[in-house]
Amino acid sequence: REFLLEVLDLRTWFETKKGLLSGKSQRIRAVDGVSFCLEQNQTLGLVGESGCGKTTLGRTLLGLEAASAGDVRFRGRPLLHLSRKQMDQMRRHLQVVFQDPVSSLNPRMNVMDIITEGLERFGMLEGTKQEHARRLLAEVGLDKAMIYRFPHEFSGGQRQRINIARAVSLRPDLVICDEAVSALDVSIQAQVINLLLNLQETHHLSYLFISHDLGVVSNIADQVAVMYLGRIVEIGATAQIIGEPCHPYTQMLIAALPVAGQKRAESAQVKGETPSPADPPPGCHFHPRCPKAIAVCRDTAPDQIRLRDRTVCCHLYA
Numbered sequence: 001r002e003f004l005l006e007v008l009d010l011r012t013w014f015e016t017k018k019g020l021l022s023g024k025s026q027r028i029r030a031v032d033g034v035s036f037c038l039e040q041n042q043t044l045g046l047v048g049e050s051g052c053g054k055t056t057l058g059r060t061l062l063g064l065e066a067a068s069a070g071d072v073r074f075r076g077r078p079l080l081h082l083s084r085k086q087m088d089q090m091r092r093h094l095q096v097v098f099q100d101p102v103s104s105l106n107p108r109m110n111v112m113d114i115i116t117e118g119l120e121r122f123g124m125l126e127g128t129k130q131e132h133a134r135r136l137l138a139e140v141g142l143d144k145a146m147i148y149r150f151p152h153e154f155s156g157g158q159r160q161r162i163n164i165a166r167a168v169s170l171r172p173d174l175v176i177c178d179e180a181v182s183a184l185d186v187s188i189q190a191q192v193i194n195l196l197l198n199l200q201e202t203h204h205l206s207y208l209f210i211s212h213d214l215g216v217v218s219n220i221a222d223q224v225a226v227m228y229l230g231r232i233v234e235i236g237a238t239a240q241i242i243g244e245p246c247h248p249y250t251q252m253l254i255a256a257l258p259v260a261g262q263k264r265a266e267s268a269q270v271k272g273e274t275p276s277p278a279d280p281p282p283g284c285h286f287h288p289r290c291p292k293a294i295a296v297c298r299d300t301a302p303d304q305i306r307l308r309d310r311t312v313c314c315h316l317y318a
């Protein structure tokens with residue numbers, strides 16, 4: 001099987017000062033041995049609480065953070081350690097939509113210039129900028145007549161559509177959506193997800209859809225990867241992971257999903273805080289919060305265990 005994106009044992013570690021006066025440094029293992037594959041025309045949802053490393057993982061794939069170890073292949077070609085020029089060329093195929101639709105759009109540029117900037121840079125303008133801009137706006141469900149307007153004249157949902165138009169303008173293979181709908185109202189979220197699904201069908205796009213919200217991810221992803229303190233603790237097809245979660249952390253996330261018309265039970269909330277990645281608990285990082293922890297969990301890190309329909313990282317399945 002040919003994969004669009006192959007990530008193998010990827011690590012992104014940071015060295016930071018441990019307090020202003022101590023002079024000592026500490027290592028933060030933001031991404032700590034992550035592996036997964038993504039096929040063309042598929043979506044991998046990456047979920048976990050804030051601080052689990054999912055944004056650092058996306059930024060590493062985009063070349064915005066330096067990987068410490070591991071390998072990433074994009075269409076079979078190595079993606080890490082590219083020169084700036086090589087990475088610039090690669091960015092045509094690898095685009096991103098960030099969470100904040102306000103700060104990611106230049107307030108002094110009109111929409112036409114924003115969404116055709118990449119086409120101009122890569123010499124892909126055939127016909128006029130106006131024609132391209134009108135077509136792209138129509139593709140993301142905005143009025144073609146709006147091409148001369150500025151970002152502040154649009155709502156949050158419309159601004160995210162502009163971001164998406166810019167991301168798909170270059171006809172990329174992969175779009176990394178980093179909390180792309182998190183700042184939007186629930187009804188607007190659903191519209192933007194539908195737009196992403198339509199664009200995927202039309203242009204055979206793949207998405208790495210990063211979100212803290214498993215409910216949102218389940219509406220768009222073919223596969224789900226659950227991250228905890230830099231590691232993927234469970235990965236598999238969305239229906240299997242949501243319908244029958246194996247890892248105790250995934251079970252906790254699913255139990256905490258709101259059910260329409262029902263009040264969440266107190267016991268069903270995600271309990272405890274995520275520990276600091278600078279000082280993760282020994283053994284299984286999840287053991288201080290895990291209701292199913294056994295003695296071995298406190299001092300031995302679990303291996304990745306391949307089950308029939310998923311991979312899970314937990315001693316209960318060894």
Ligand code: SF4
Nearest residue numbers: 284287290297314315
């Ligand atoms: Fe819980 Fe142990 Fe599994 Fe970690 S390895 S999730 S602590 S049961």
